[in-house]
Amino acid sequence: MYNCKYIKGHRLKTIRAAANCIIPEHAGLSSGGTLETAAVVDWAIDQMPKELRVQFLLFISIVNASGIFFGGRPFHRLSYQDQIRQLKWMESSPLAPFRLGFMGLKNYICMGYFTREQNWSDIKYQGPILYDQPSPDDIIRKLCQGKIGIRS
Amino acid sequence: MKKHYDIVIVGSGAGGGTVANSLIPLKEKGLKIAILEQGPHFSHSFFTQREIEMMRLFRFNGAWPVKSGEITIAAGQGVGGSTLMYTGVSFRLPESVVEEWDVPGLTMDDLTPRFDQIERDIHVIKPSERMVNDNNRLFKQGCKRLGWPVKKIPLNVKNCERVGFCNLGCSSGSKQGTLEVQLPKAIQSGIDLIANCEVIRLSEKTVHAKVHKAPPGTVDGQWPPGKITIQADIIVLAAGSPGTSGLLLKSGFKQYLPRIGRDITLHPAMTLYGVYPKPIVNYRGFPKTYYTDQFTNSHGYFIETAFYYPFVSTRHMGLWGKNLSEIMSKYNQLMTVLILNHDTIMPENRIILDRKGTVQVNYNLTETVIKSLCHAQIQTARLFFEAGCELVIMPCSSSPVIHQHKQKELEQLIKAKHFIPIKTPVSSAHPQGGCAMGKDPDNSVTNSWGQVHNFPWLFVADASLFPNSAHVNPYLTVMALADRVADRIKKICS
Numbered sequence: 023m024y025n026c027k028y029i030k031g032h033r034l035k036t037i038r039a040a041a042n043c044i045i046p047e048h049a050g051l052s053s054g055g056t057l058e059t060a061a062v063v064d065w066a067i068d069q070m071p072k073e074l075r076v077q078f079l080l081f082i083s084i085v086n087a088s089g090i091f092f093g094g095r096p097f098h099r100l101s102y103q104d105q106i107r108q109l110k111w112m113e114s115s116p117l118a119p120f121r122l123g124f125m126g127l128k129n130y131i132c133m134g135y136f137t138r139e140q141n142w143s144d145i146k147y148q149g150p151i152l153y154d155q156p157s158p159d160d161i162i163r164k165l166c167q168g169k170i171g172i173r174s
Numbered sequence: 175m176k177k178h179y180d181i182v183i184v185g186s187g188a189g190g191g192t193v194a195n196s197l198i199p200l201k202e203k204g205l206k207i208a209i210l211e212q213g214p215h216f217s218h219s220f221f222t223q224r225e226i227e228m229m230r231l232f233r234f235n236g237a238w239p240v241k242s243g244e245i246t247i248a249a250g251q252g253v254g255g256s257t258l259m260y261t262g263v264s265f266r267l268p269e270s271v272v273e274e275w276d277v278p279g280l281t282m283d284d285l286t287p288r289f290d291q292i293e294r295d296i297h298v299i300k301p302s303e304r305m306v307n308d309n310n311r312l313f314k315q316g317c318k319r320l321g322w323p324v325k326k327i328p329l330n331v332k333n334c335e336r337v338g339f340c341n342l343g344c345s346s347g348s349k350q351g352t353l354e355v356q357l358p359k360a361i362q363s364g365i366d367l368i369a370n371c372e373v374i375r376l377s378e379k380t381v382h383a384k385v386h387k388a389p390p391g392t393v394d395g396q397w398p399p400g401k402i403t404i405q406a407d408i409i410v411l412a413a414g415s416p417g418t419s420g421l422l423l424k425s426g427f428k429q430y431l432p433r434i435g436r437d438i439t440l441h442p443a444m445t446l447y448g449v450y451p452k453p454i455v456n457y458r459g460f461p462k463t464y465y466t467d468q469f470t471n472s473h474g475y476f477i478e479t480a481f482y483y484p485f486v487s488t489r490h491m492g493l494w495g496k497n498l499s500e501i502m503s504k505y506n507q508l509m510t511v512l513i514l515n516h517d518t519i520m521p522e523n524r525i526i527l528d529r530k531g532t533v534q535v536n537y538n539l540t541e542t543v544i545k546s547l548c549h550a551q552i553q554t555a556r557l558f559f560e561a562g563c564e565l566v567i568m569p570c571s572s573s574p575v576i577h578q579h580k581q582k583e584l585e586q587l588i589k590a591k592h593f594i595p596i597k598t599p600v601s602s603a604h605p606q607g608g609c610a611m612g613k614d615p616d617n618s619v620t621n622s623w624g625q626v627h628n629f630p631w632l633f634v635a636d637a638s639l640f641p642n643s644a645h646v647n648p649y650l651t652v653m654a655l656a657d658r659v660a661d662r663i664k665k666i667c668s
Contacts, residue, residue: 043494043495044494044495044498045494045498045499046495046496046499047499048496048499048500048503049496049499049500049503050503051499051502051503062226066226066235069229069235106495109494113494113597114594114597118242118243118595118596121243121594121595121596121597122239122243122596124597125243125596125597128494129237129488129489132485132488132489132498133226133485136484136485136488136502137224137225137226137484137485142484144503145484145502145503145505145506146453146503146504146505146506147457147484147505147506148455148457148458149223149224150222150223150224150339151223151337151339152221152222152223152345155219155221155222155223155345156219156222157222157224157227157391158220158222158227158230158389158390158391158392159227159390159391162226162227163224163227166224166226
C-alpha cells in the first residue's frame, strides 16, 4: 500500500480537478484526474528539496483558494469552465510566480499521467525495451505499473 | 578525514574525465591523482529506460531553472557528468568561432590534432544509413525539398543497438562518454575515483568536501560518508559551467578575479513537434543523425533532429487541455526537431550566489534570441509541412497548433509578441562560460591553458572556459580544451 504523504484533503481535490483540466478525457485518452496520477505526483514531491516542496505545496493551496476570484468558491468546487479560466489566467499571468507555479503544476500532473504504463497504450508508446530491468526504486515502479494500492 | 594528493580533479564529465585520461602518464610516474564526483556512480544495470526513474541522472530532476524561470537547464549528475545523458553529438569547434574567441595561442593548428586523437579515442563516426530512423529520413526529405543543406551529425557511438534511450543513460555502453572511455582507463592506471563527493569550497591548495552515502542501486564509494579535507599541489575544476564558477564564488575568489561567473551563454533551445499522418515511431532507432545549418549565419541557429519520451515531450509542447490529449494520442506519429540558438554573452547574464549561498544562473533571453527562436519556429513549421506533416505545434503562434491549410500564414501566426517568458518552453543542455580564457584578470579568469590568473596551482577544464558561445554542441571542444589543460599540468610537473 502506498500512503500519500502530501497529496491529501484539499490538495488531492485540487490536483484531481486541475489534472482533469490539463489532461481531459479526449481523443482516446482517459482523464488525468485520478488517484493514481495524484500518487505519482505525491512520490515526486517527496523527491523534491525541502524548500521547493514547501513552495509547491503552498502553491497548490493558493490555486485552491484563488478559485474565489473565478467563481466564488475553492478551485475544486468551481465549474469546469471556471477552472479552465483560472488556469489560463495563471498560465499567462503578468505575475511570474503564478506562471512558474502553473508550469510546475502542469508538469507534475503530466509526469503523474504519462509515466504510468496504463496510459502508454492510449498514446501508442511501447515503453522500454528492457522492460524487466530491476528498478532502483521499487515504489515508483509499482506506482507506474499499477501494482500497488494507494491510500490518500 | 584528511588526505593528500598531487593532483585533484573536481568533476568527471567531458572535462574532468579527459583531464584524468590525459594525466595517466603522470600517474605512471608515481603521482597521486584523484577525481572527485559530486554525483553517484551508476552502473549500466541502473539505466532502466524509464523517464521517471532516470530523473536522478539529472540535476534538479532535469529542470534546473535559471533565476527568472525562463529557461530550464538539463545537466548530468553522476560519474560521467553530462556525457551520461547527452546523445553523443561530437562537433568540432568551427574555425570561425576560434577566431571570434581570439584567445592567445588557441588556434586550429593546436586544436586539430587533439580533435583527431579524441575522435579516435571516443569512436566518433558519421552515422550509417542503418542508424537513420523515420524521423531522420523525413527531416532529410523536408530539408531537400526546401533546398536546405542536410548534414550528418558526428556521433561517438560503438556497436550501437539503436534502442533510442540515449538521454536516459546508455544501458549497452555503446555511447562512448567518459563513463565508458576515459574514466575506466584512468581508474585502471590507479587514479582514484571518489563518487558522491560534494566539494564545498576551496582554499590555498586545499579542497573541503563532504562524502555522501551512495544512493540505492549505485556503486558504493571507497571513502566513508563524512567531511574530508584534501590537500593537493594542483587542483583542476571541471564541475561544469555553473558548478565551477559557483565553487570559485563560494570560495571567495571573486575579490581577485572579477570576471568569475560572467561571459555565460546557454544555447537556448526549443524542441518542436509535427504530426505525421501515419506512425513513424521516433522512439526506436538513433534519435539524432541529421542537422541543417541553413540559418546559422543569417539567423544564428541550427536545426537538429531529436527525440524525447512522453512526459518530457509534454513539457516541450507547452500545451494542455484538449490540444494536449489530441496531440499525445498521436505520440507515435510525432516528428521532432531541436532548434539550437547561438546566443552571445551579455553583461547582465551571469552565474551568482543567492542570499543563502546557492548557485544560480541569472539569465534573461534577449529580444534578438527571441526573434531568432520565432524565425526558427517558422522555418521548422515549413520543414514539417514539406516532410508531409498535417499539423505542427509552435509555442510562439497565436494558436500553438497549426494545421496544414494555414501553412502560408506562418509569418502572421508566429510572432515574438506571443513569446511569454516561463510559459514558452525554452531549455538548455549547453551552459558555457563563467571562467573565460583570456589575457589578464581584468577580462578573463584563466589564461589560454586554463590556469587561473594569479593562482598557478588552480586550473579550470570544462565549458566554463569558453569566452563566448561555441555555436555547436560543446562536448568535443570541452575534451580538446581539457587535453590542453592536462598538457600544461604535465609541463609544470616535469
